[in-house]
Amino acid sequence: MSRPRSYDEPSVLSGAMQAFRRDGYRGVSIRDLEDATGLKAGSIYNSFGDKAGLFDAAFEHYNKVVLGGRVDRFAPAAAGISGLRDLFISLMHEPNGESHGCLITNSAIELDRDEQTYRHVCTGMDILFEVFLNRLAAAQQDGSLRAGTDPVLAATKLLALYQGLLVLVRAGRDTQALERLVAAEFHELETYHDARPAQQDIQA
């Protein structure tokens, strides 16, 4: 018994999300959000309360759909440590030059820690940490984790590496070097190897 909304919520959230990822919360105006969502300012306020409300909804959407989707696609439980590596490598392959940016990393820096919305930052990091820890612990069980590796420590390391990579990618650092780094780090996690260096390294 009332006029129904004429827009598609997921696509509105997706548009807003993209704008926020690219330009940050402060860098996006209501005007920009009109273009990004297709909604007029009035409708935005009617539907989401205010700019912060839309940001909040977009962030929730990001954690659920984008982050969750990436995990499901690249690093499902069955994919083990190798799936985690794929997830990391994908960070260096954002669609052509179009650096979307990670809403978690970017908001961790931009937002004030005692804002309401900051909880999404913490949630996102918790999700990542738990996925890392879960896969590493499972790998430890089935023997595919290098012996002697502490899963909690390794998960912490992966979380830091993840955030750091996103900063460096956004800064335009050489992505090939970063890919080599990821390859090396996961090689260290996955395979059993002692530290005895190759002969030429000893003699050099």
Next chain:
Amino acid sequence: MSRPRSYDEPSVLSGAMQAFRRDGYRGVSIRDLEDATGLKAGSIYNSFGDKAGLFDAAFEHYNKVVLGGRVDRFAPAAAGISGLRDLFISLMHEPNGESHGCLITNSAIELDRDEQTYRHVCTGMDILFEVFLNRLAAAQQDGSLRAGTDPVLAATKLLALYQGLLVLVRAGRDTQALERLVAAEFHELETYHDARPAQQDIQA
């Protein structure tokens, strides 16, 4: 043959820098900068051209004085890898709760890559990378680097870790866990050790 400036340039830059570190470029208004520097808006414009000009000068000051000072204090060439570790540990000990933030990391995220000022981000990262690489290469020479470690790869890893830690610190993550991570990473770099796990780990 003219009126001299009545302010102390380093302290003006230091004040502005602190404001920008805490709240970001967009988060600081000219009004805020008046308080942070002690200068009136007119003087700021007279001396630095505009807000971006002051930011530029403050960023240069950051790279030279703050970043350079930290390297000299914690990780001079003589301190080797151990000095690098001290530098990293210091990231988790910013003055009481007062998270100043790193202007390089924060600006890498907030600024647009094709702005003039972004060069300071690149310069800062280059400085860090070169310091890391230099200390690691020296350690390789004198045998204090774990055999088989590639200095370039390790320096890349440290750069990513450095940026990632700053993101996580700003996000309010448990700093003790992060310190354990740093300790473990540097342990891996410094000491010779094979990967043979302790007995209890094999049997578990």
Next chain:
DNA sequence: GTCATTCTAAAATGCACATTCAAAAACAGA
């Protein structure tokens, strides 16, 4: 002391922004 020059102070300008308002339009139920 006077002059030229540069700095400071304070108000003024104009713009972009987030937000609100009021009117019109679109639907659901009767």
Next chain:
DNA sequence: TCTGTTTTTGAATGTGCATTTTAGAATGAC
């Protein structure tokens, strides 16, 4: 078809911002 409710729209509002301007104060050179 009529009614009530909600969405949409486009204009209006007011605030905060970066920046400019203007007038006055301070200094060095002579």
